[in-house]
Amino acid sequence: MLTRKLLALVFPEGVLLVAAVALVHWGASAHAATAIVRYYPPMVLGAGALLAWRFQRGRLLLALAGLALADRAMLWLAPPDSGAPYAGTVVVRVVAMLVPASLAMLAFVGERGMLTTAGLRRLAVLGAQLALVLALWLLSAAYPVGLARALDVVLLPRPLLAWLPLGQPAALVALGAIAVLAGRALWRPDPENRGFLWAAIGSVIAAAAGPARGHATLHLASAALVLVVAAVESAYAMAYHDELTRLPARRALNDALLRVDGTYTVAMVDVDHFKKFNDTHGHDVGDQVLRMVAGRLAQVPGGGRAFRYGGEEFAVLFPGKTAAESAPHLETLRTSVARATFTMRGHDRPKRKPTSARARGTNGKALAVTVSIGAAEARGSLLPDQVVKAADKALYRAKEGGRNRVAL
Numbered sequence: 270m271l272t273r274k275l276l277a278l279v280f281p282e283g284v285l286l287v288a289a290v291a292l293v294h295w296g297a298s299a300h301a302a303t304a305i306v307r308y309y310p311p312m313v314l315g316a317g318a319l320l321a322w323r324f325q326r327g328r329l330l331l332a333l334a335g336l337a338l339a340d341r342a343m344l345w346l347a348p349p350d351s352g353a354p355y356a357g358t359v360v361v362r363v364v365a366m367l368v369p370a371s372l373a374m375l376a377f378v379g380e381r382g383m384l385t386t387a388g389l390r391r392l393a394v395l396g397a398q399l400a401l402v403l404a405l406w407l408l409s410a411a412y413p414v415g416l417a418r419a420l421d422v423v424l425l426p427r428p429l430l431a432w433l434p435l436g437q438p439a440a441l442v443a444l445g446a447i448a449v450l451a452g453r454a455l456w457r458p459d460p461e462n463r464g465f466l467w468a469a470i471g472s473v474i475a476a477a478a479g480p481a482r483g484h485a486t487l488h489l490a491s492a493a494l495v496l497v498v499a500a501v502e503s504a505y506a507m508a509y510h511d512e513l514t515r516l517p518a519r520r521a522l523n524d525a526l527l528r529v530d531g532t533y534t535v536a537m538v539d540v541d542h543f544k545k546f547n548d549t550h551g552h553d554v555g556d557q558v559l560r561m562v563a564g565r566l567a568q569v570p571g572g573g574r575a576f577r578y579g580g581e582e583f584a585v586l587f588p589g590k591t592a593a594e595s596a597p598h599l600e601t602l603r604t605s606v607a608r609a610t611f612t613m614r615g616h617d618r619p620k621r622k623p624t625s626a627r628a629r630g631t632n633g634k635a636l637a638v639t640v641s642i643g644a645a646e647a648r649g650s651l652l653p654d655q656v657v658k659a660a661d662k663a664l665y666r667a668k669e670g671g672r673n674r675v676a677l
Contacts, residue, residue: 274455274458277458277463278451278454278455278458278463278466281498281502282460282463282464282466282467282495282498282499283463283467285467285491285494285495285498286467286470286471286491286492286495289471289487289488289491289494290471290474290488290491293484293487293488293491306483306487309487309490310340310486310487310489310490310493313490313493313494313497314333314336314337314490314493316497317329317330317333317493317494317496317497317500318330318333320497320500320501321333321500324500324504325380325382326380326500327380327381327382327383327385327388327391328375328378328380328461329496329497329500330383331375331383331391331392331395332371332372332375332465332468332493332496333493333496334395335367335368335371335372335395335398336368336468336472336489336490336492336493337489337493338395338398338399339364339367339368339472339475339489340475340485340486340489340490342360342364342399342402343360343361343364343475343476343479343480343485344480344485344486346360346402346403346406347359347360347361347479347480348480357479357480358417358420358421358436359405359406359408359409359416359417359420360402360405360406360409361435361476361479361480362420362435362436362438362439362476363401363402363405363420363439364402364472364476365435365439365440365442365443365472365473365476365477366438366439366442366443367398367401367402368469368472368476369442369443369446369447369450369469369472369473370442370443370446371394371395371398372446372450372465372468372469372472373446373449373450373453373465373469375391375465376450376453376461376462376465376466377453378391419438420436420438420439421436421437421438422436422437422438423437424437424438424441425437425441433473433477434477435473435476435477439476443469443472443473443476444473446469447466447469447470447473450462450465450466450469451466453465453466454466459503459506460499460500460502460503460506461499461500461503463499464495464496464498464499464500464502465496465499467492467495468492468493468495468496469492470492471488471489471491471492471495472488472489472492474488475488475489475492508520509521509524511563511577513556513559513560513563513577514559514560514563514577515563515567516563516566516567516575516576516577516583517574517575517576517577518576518577519576519577519578519579519584521576522576522578522584522586523653525574525576525586526586526653526656526657527653529586529588529653531589531647532589532590532591532646532647533586533587533588533589533590533646533647533656534586534587534590534591534592534594534595534644534645534646534647535584535585535586535587535644535645535646535647535653535656535657535659535660536573536584536585536586536587536595536599536642536643536644536660537578537582537583537584537642537643537644537657537660537661537663537664538562538566538582538583538584538585538602538640538641538642538664539581539582539583539640539641539642539664539668540558540559540562540581540582540638540639540640541638541639541640541641541668541672541673542672543555543558543580543581546558546636550636554636555581557611558611558636558638559581561606561609561611561638562583562606562638562640563575563577563583565602565605565606565609566583566585566602568605569585569598569599569601569602570598570601570602571587571590571594571595571597571598572587572588572589572590573585573586573587573595573598574586574588584657584660585599585602590646591646592644592645592646592677593677595644595646596644596675596677599642599644599675600675602640602642603639603640603642603673603674603675606638606639606640607637607638607639607640607673609638610635611635611636611637611638639672639673640673641664641667641668641672641673641674641676642664642667642674642675642676643660643661643662643663643664643665643666643667643675643676643677644660644663644675644676644677645657645659645660645662645663645677663676663677664676
């Protein structure tokens, strides 16, 4: 389980960022890469802005704007050949703090668009950060040594953070933001949280590289690319996965049926008397029932793959198996649901799972949950939608035969 979570944390955004950083490190100075280096940042930002506008992703647009402003700040206010080295140090270290912290804040706020009250407030915060960078840049001209020393104060033993050349205050803020984002991505492993995490790491790499030779620009562009890829992944997840049950959705089933060849079986699964659950106990209980059934379906044996078909109906696809070969696995699934204990939350039941029986509460009501299943296999020249319809007919036979049974 832990290995799976760590892999989900790294792939694909982390792998993409590592590959991009390696290419910048070893290939950005090559003559053949000149065109790529020139057009890579604007192309990524342009594609990301278009995606954010098309899918109404205000957080993505704000994050891209923050990365672009960080790049311009380091190039214009901290040029490597300037006669004010302290100004460059101040700007780079302030950017190293602000960008990861801003990405961490964006990860915790909901999507509210851009041209809304919440979106405009967030835009104002971004403007305030830009004003802060400009103010500190101006202060560095009046108090160059003092401000630079303040950002280089030693808070921990030097060897602990010597590998990150940003000064300990900036390094601690940046690493703290990254740690928060890592915890968020582990707690809620979705593409956007992973995107914010790896974009923050990319921004720290950019600040550590500095504006010399354009490496910071390329690293920030790679951080933006990570956000764009995460947004595409998120759109895919919304289209192909059911948010309530976490199972693949009907569109994913349609695609899977187009790819399957030869023999296969489709089973339609329906929760018995589901309308009664909703009418008697409310839609919240109905949702809990669907999640419980989906959890059992996700563990279907025999190589089957479960999908949320719609409403209280699910589908299971068995590639390479006939209906007769799939029947024992469907019977195991039916029995698993029927034997599962589903208890409504009582008024005195604690929200978190208790560690002792005494803390469990007494008002919980046990409900019997069963499913009816109908299965059909691909025969002759039957098209996928015809197989699904045949499975639906078998499902109706299961219901007419008394429910809580499997029909072929």
